[in-house]
Amino acid sequence: xxxxxxxxxxxxxxxxxxxxxxxxxxxxxxxxxxxxxxxxxxxxxxxxxxxxxxxxxxxxxxxxxxxxxxxxxxxxxxxxxxxxxxxxxxxxxxxxxxxxxxxxxxxxxxxxxxxxxxxxxxxxxxxxxxxxxxxxxxxxxxxxxxxxxx
Amino acid sequence: xxxxxxxxxxxxxxxxxxxxxxxxxxxxxxxxxxxxxxxxxxxxxxxxxxxxxxxxxxxxxxxxxxxxxxxxxxxxxxxxxxxxxxxxxxxxxxxxxxxxxxxxxxxxxxxxxxxxxxxxxxxxxxxxxxxxxxxxxxxxxxxxxxxxxxxxxxxxxxxxxxxxxxxxxxxxxxxxxxxxxxxxxxxxxxxxxxxxxxxxxxxxxxxxxxxxxxxxxxxxxxxxxxxxxxxxxxxxxxxxxxxxxxxxxxxxxxxxxxxxxxxxxxxxxxxxxxxxxxxxxxxxxxxxxxxxxxxxxxxxxxxxxxxxxxxxxxxxxxxxxxxxxxxxxxxxxxxxxxxxxxxxxxxxxxxxxxxxxxxxxxxxxxxxxxxxxxxxxxxxxxxxxxxxxxxxxxxxxxxxxxxxxxxxxxxxxxxxxxxxxxxxxxxxxxxxxxxxxxxxxxxxxxxxxxxxxxxxxxxxxxxxxxxxxxxxxxxxxxxxxxxxxxxxxxxxxxxxxxxxxxxxxxxxxxxxxxxxxxxxxxxxxxxxxxxxxxxxxxxxxxxxxxxxxxxxxxxxxxxxxxxxxxxxxxxxx
Numbered sequence: 001x002x003x004x005x006x007x008x009x010x011x012x013x014x015x016x017x018x019x020x021x022x023x024x025x026x027x028x029x030x031x032x033x034x035x036x037x038x039x040x041x042x043x044x045x046x047x048x049x050x051x052x053x054x055x056x057x058x059x060x061x062x063x064x065x066x067x068x069x070x071x072x073x074x075x076x077x078x079x080x081x082x083x084x085x086x087x088x089x090x091x092x093x094x095x096x097x098x099x100x101x102x103x104x105x106x107x108x109x110x111x112x113x114x115x116x117x118x119x120x121x122x123x124x125x126x127x128x129x130x131x132x133x134x135x136x137x138x139x140x141x142x143x144x145x146x147x148x149x150x
Numbered sequence: 151x152x153x154x155x156x157x158x159x160x161x162x163x164x165x166x167x168x169x170x171x172x173x174x175x176x177x178x179x180x181x182x183x184x185x186x187x188x189x190x191x192x193x194x195x196x197x198x199x200x201x202x203x204x205x206x207x208x209x210x211x212x213x214x215x216x217x218x219x220x221x222x223x224x225x226x227x228x229x230x231x232x233x234x235x236x237x238x239x240x241x242x243x244x245x246x247x248x249x250x251x252x253x254x255x256x257x258x259x260x261x262x263x264x265x266x267x268x269x270x271x272x273x274x275x276x277x278x279x280x281x282x283x284x285x286x287x288x289x290x291x292x293x294x295x296x297x298x299x300x301x302x303x304x305x306x307x308x309x310x311x312x313x314x315x316x317x318x319x320x321x322x323x324x325x326x327x328x329x330x331x332x333x334x335x336x337x338x339x340x341x342x343x344x345x346x347x348x349x350x351x352x353x354x355x356x357x358x359x360x361x362x363x364x365x366x367x368x369x370x371x372x373x374x375x376x377x378x379x380x381x382x383x384x385x386x387x388x389x390x391x392x393x394x395x396x397x398x399x400x401x402x403x404x405x406x407x408x409x410x411x412x413x414x415x416x417x418x419x420x421x422x423x424x425x426x427x428x429x430x431x432x433x434x435x436x437x438x439x440x441x442x443x444x445x446x447x448x449x450x451x452x453x454x455x456x457x458x459x460x461x462x463x464x465x466x467x468x469x470x471x472x473x474x475x476x477x478x479x480x481x482x483x484x485x486x487x488x489x490x491x492x493x494x495x496x497x498x499x500x501x502x503x504x505x506x507x508x509x510x511x512x513x514x515x516x517x518x519x520x521x522x523x524x525x526x527x528x529x530x531x532x533x534x535x536x537x538x539x540x541x542x543x544x545x546x547x548x549x550x551x552x553x554x555x556x557x558x559x560x561x562x563x564x565x566x567x568x569x570x571x572x573x574x575x576x577x578x579x580x581x582x583x584x585x586x587x588x589x590x591x592x593x594x595x596x597x598x599x600x601x602x603x604x605x606x607x608x609x610x611x612x613x614x615x616x617x618x619x620x621x622x623x624x625x626x627x628x629x630x631x632x633x634x635x636x637x638x639x640x641x642x643x644x645x646x647x648x649x650x651x652x653x654x655x656x657x658x659x660x661x662x663x664x665x666x667x668x669x670x671x672x673x674x675x676x677x678x679x680x681x682x683x684x685x686x687x688x689x690x691x692x693x694x695x696x697x698x699x700x701x702x703x704x705x706x707x708x709x710x711x712x713x714x715x716x717x718x719x720x721x722x723x
Contacts, residue, residue, distance in 0.1 A: 015209060019190040022211035032190055033668035033693035036210040044211050131187045 001081040004056050004119060004126055005145045010136035011048075017128035017137060018044045024127045025120065040110030045117035046128050057104050057117045059083045059142075065096035065105060065116075073114075077121055084118035087111075158542035160572060162367040162499035163424040170430065175454060177426055178445065182538045194669035195232035196225055200319050210669060221321065229670020230329045231319055233646070236665075237333045238316045240647030241340035243442055245308065247382055248275055248347040254386035255354060259471050267353040275346055281307045282342050289345065289618055293627050294655060301684055303335040303654065311339040326672040327680055337650035341614055344648075348607070348615060351385065355412045358508040358607030360598075363409060365418045365571045368500030370433040371401050375486035377478065378419060378428060379404045380448065383440035383462035385411055390475035391438065392416070400479050406443035406535070406565060410506050410607055418568045421543070422641065423536030426451045432494040436482040438462050443535070443565075443642065456492060458485045503576035504600050505567065506607040509619030516594055517559065518623045521631055525587035526557045528632030528709035529620075531613045531657070532602070533648060534640035535565035539663050543569045545638035548698035549705070550575055550602060556706050557585030560602040563612035567604040569639075575602040613648065617655060629656030629686035632709045637661045638701070649689065653677075658687040660705055665691050 019032075026042035027035035035042055046056060063083050065074045073089045074096050076082070085096075090113040097105045097114060105116045120126040129137045157179045158164055170177050176184075191197040191207040198219050199205045206219030208228055218224045223231065252275040254260075255268060262268035274283045282305045287295055298304040305311055315336040318329050352358065370376060377400060379388055385408065392414035395402045404416030405425050419428045422443060428434050429451045436458040439448065452459050460478055468474055520526045530553050536542050546569050553560050562570055574580035582601035584592065592599050605612025613635065617628050635652040637645055640661055649659045667673040668691065677689040696704075 014189075015207065016187070016190060018209070018211065020187060023190070026211070031693065031695070032194060033664060036194055036196075036669050037671055041213070042211050133189075 001059065001142050002119075002139045003059060003142050003145050004117075004129060005138050005140045006056070007136045007138065010134045012134055012136075013048055013050065014133065015048050016131050016133060017046050018048050020127050020131045021046050021117075026115070040108075043106055043108045043111070043115050045106075045115060056102075057083060057119070058102060059119070060101075064099040064101065068095040068099040070095060080121055082119050082121045083116075084121060085114050085116055087113045090114055156541045156544070158424060159544045159547060160366075160420070160424055160542055162497045162572075163420060163427045163542070165497065166424075166427045166430045173454065175430075175451060176447075178423065178447065178538050181447070191669075193666055195229040195666035195673070196669035198223055198228055198231065200231070208669065226326050226670040226672040227329070229667040229673040230326050230333070230676075232666040233673065234315065234318060234329060234333045234336070236643045236646040237337050237340075237650055238312065238319075240643035240645070241312055241336050241343070243642075243644045244340040244343040244347070244647065245278070245312070247442075248278075248343045248350070250384050251347060251350055251386070252276070254384045254471065255350065257469070259386045260354060260389065262354040263356045264353045268350065271346055271350045271353055275350070277307075278343070278346075279308045280310075282339070286342055286346065290655075291618075291621050291625070291627050297685070298338065298654070301331060301334075303331050303338060305335065305338040305342050308339065311335050326670070327676050330673070330676050330680070334650055334654045337647045338654055340644075340647040341651040341655075345614060351411075351607070355385070355389075357510060358410070358506045359412075360504050360511055361410055361415065361506045362502060362504050363415050363417045364500050365503050365568060366500045367420060367428060367431060367497050369403065369417050370419060370428065370431055370496045372433055372494045372496065375400045375435045375482045376433055377402050377482045378434050378437045379407045379416055379440075380425070380437050381406050381440035381444035382408075382442040383438070384471075387462060387471050387475065388416065389414060390471050391478055394472075394475045394479045395482075398479050398483065400482050407440070408606070409568075418571070421536055421569045421572065422565050423538065423542035423639075429455050429457050431496050432489075432492045433496050435485040435489055436460060436478065438478060442644070456485075456489055458482070501572055501574050501577055502579065503567075503571035503574075503604075504578060504598065505571070505576065505604045507603045507605055508607055509615060512595060512603060512619075514619045514623050516591065517620060518631075520559070520587065520591040526559050526585075526591055527587075527706060528634065529559045529561060530705065530709075531616065531633065531635040531652070532560055532562040532566045532570070532638070533564060533613055533635060534637035534645045535642065536569060537639040537641045537663060540639050543572065543639075545662065545698045545701070546570060547573050547575075549636065549638050549702040551583070552699060552702035553706070554582050554584045554588060554601055556702075557587040558706060558709065559588060559591065561612065561616050562602050562604050563606045566638075567602075567606050570602055571604070576600045576604055613652060614655075617652075617657065627656055627686075632711075633657050634705055634708060635659040636705055638698070653681055653687050653689045654685055656685050656687045658690065658708060660690045660692065660701070660708075662692065662701070664693045667691060668693055 022042045022044035023032045023035045029035050059082050073086050075086055092112040094107050097107050105114050108115045129139050196208045203220040208225040209216035252272055315332040318324050392402050403419050405419050406422050409416050409418050434457055438460045441463050578598040578600045605616050635657050649661050653659050682688050
């Protein structure tokens with residue numbers, strides 16, 4: 001299984017990943033000039049904290065969010081192993097938000113659903129990896145990622 | 151990032167793309183792909199680098215966080231400042247051109263065709279720092295100048311317009327609408343500079359006359375040394391080079407430079423988007439390069455094909471332009487001999503074109519009558535250069551075709567004319583499909599009239615000259631006629647400045663690609679609603695992706711006064 005890895009030496013904190021994630025994944029229009037003015041505001045799935053792209057889903061093998069979810073909204077894709085939110089059934093109880101050890105799940109108050117990165121599971125490449133101007137974001141095998149970033 | 155789009159419509163340039171790929175040379179299209187995705191904050195006008203506490207961004211997707219810059223500029227101020235920054239730069243470009251030209255005339259480098267008129271224009275240019283002479287402003291309809299005075303945007307010279315406007319970027323508490331008015335004020339100074347430059351050109355080199363010439367790569371010659379003049383630099387130096395070149399049998403042509411400088415012609419070899427291609431033919435021995443409209447990438451291509459580059463805008467150019475021109479010609483001859491081993495591959499693609507119509511050679515009354523008699527739907531002023539974000543020439547050519555079919559008279563200028571000339575729009579022998587009313591009007595204007603009239607002679611000041619000529623017929627304002635300005639593939643800051651002053655003159659303007667103001671709803675609203683209220687025209691910044699035909703349909707509908715219907719899905723209109 002491939003996960004997103006951040007080379008913190010290369011990350012300049014330019015927020016492009018966050019911006020294009022907000023546009024491509026979170027917005028309705030998928031056109032930046034329109035997405036910017038959308039209401040409710042699109043909620044990006046990735047966040048840049050300071051000069052580090054720290055907040056990303058690890059798609060934990062034993063995911064506490066899946067265990068905590070009371071109605072099976074938080075699911076794992078059986079083929080890819082990626083953890084995702086089935087938004088139509090989310091009841092906004094925020095249990096997942098509370099139990100996530102990395103704090104990557106966001107409560108979207110306007111949409112009343114939990115939002116998290118699903119590593120763009122339906123796309124060929126995650127958009128953040130695609131747009132990163134310094135190649136700080138990479139798609140690597142989970143084992144390799146664990147070796148580099150234990 | 152993967153990006154698929156046909157690169158150019160120019161069949162002369164296209165084969166060279168493969169050649170460049172084989173040689174491993176990057177052209178403008180490759181570099182654009184390497185830049186993708188371009189910074190979304192900058193593209194939306196949500197970033198600022200005006201001080202050293204930043205750079206700052208206003209994050210559109212972060213709840214209440216990171217919304218304002220360190221100094222407190224919010225998204226609306228950031229947006230309108232992005233526009234102002236472009237217009238300040240564009241206005242300076244116009245001023246640079248006119249001052250450059252005037253300096254060489256003052257130095258007595260040429261003897262003007264009309265000495266008294268030249269002295270008068272030079273005096274206006276000299277006074278431009280502190281004031282714009284009332285005689286210059288008399289060219290505009292009184293209702294227009296009164297409106298400019300009432301809104302505070304009447305041009306008052308470099309110090310009051312350009313310097314003051316540029317200081318808005320430094321700080322202060324000016325709001326969006328007021329900043330936008332400063333932007334208009336600044337752009338009108340650009341308009342005046344361009345008018346003065348056109349007048350100076352006519353006084354020094356004589357009035358415009360329609361001139362037939364040939365365009366595109368096929369005009370390059372194998373047997374004689376060839377010099378290409380790139381971009382803008384002093385017309386006097388250009389003339390000197392042509393003078394010496396003629397004596398010594400050196401062919402002089404141009405790229406992104408004014409083609410008409412009587413008695414000399416600098417035939418356009420290609421248009422802005424494919425400016426690197428002429429060097430790849432091997433038939434160019436030397437280029438003289440200005441700054442405006444010249445890609446720095448030329449250096450690399452020139453190295454590959456052993457082309458000498460002589461920069462015209464250098465600190466140590468020397469006072470004697472004649473000697474400088476002699477040196478350039480000698481260098482070109484030497485380069486021609488040294489380059490005899492380099493193979494020359496000149497595509498057999500060229501097109502005749504008539505450039506240089508003016509209000510003196512076109513009967514403006516007939517045009518006004520055609521509008522009043524509903525023979526034509528309106529007038530589209532086509533301007534702007536190529537932009538790599540679009541297939542080269544595709545947008546402008548497709549839109550022009552649609553306009554002609556639908557009885558819209560097209561007037562073009564500058565780089566837009568050169569792009570259109572490559573496809574025969576400026577060739578009187580080439581029969582374009584025109585609506586019945588338009589055909590009637592064009593044939594009534596005289597013999598040998600092409601489908602599109604180029605008004606570039608006044609140093610690309612054709613749009614303004616045409617508008618003023620048209621309005622003087624019935625002493626009306628431009629906004630009382632169905633006229634739009636269209637920039638299908640705009641590129642440089644000069645295009646933005648020009649678009650701004652056309653709006654201030656009451657002509658609605660359609661501008662592609664969208665300006666970096668989309669992150670600011672207030673600026674977007676001001677460019678439409680506020681401008682409509684103030685000038686009776688709109689600055690259309692269209693963000694929706696659409697093909698060229700849809701764009702032209704939208705413009706034609708706007709000529710009929712139906713524009714609101716078609717932009718209502720934008721949140722700001």
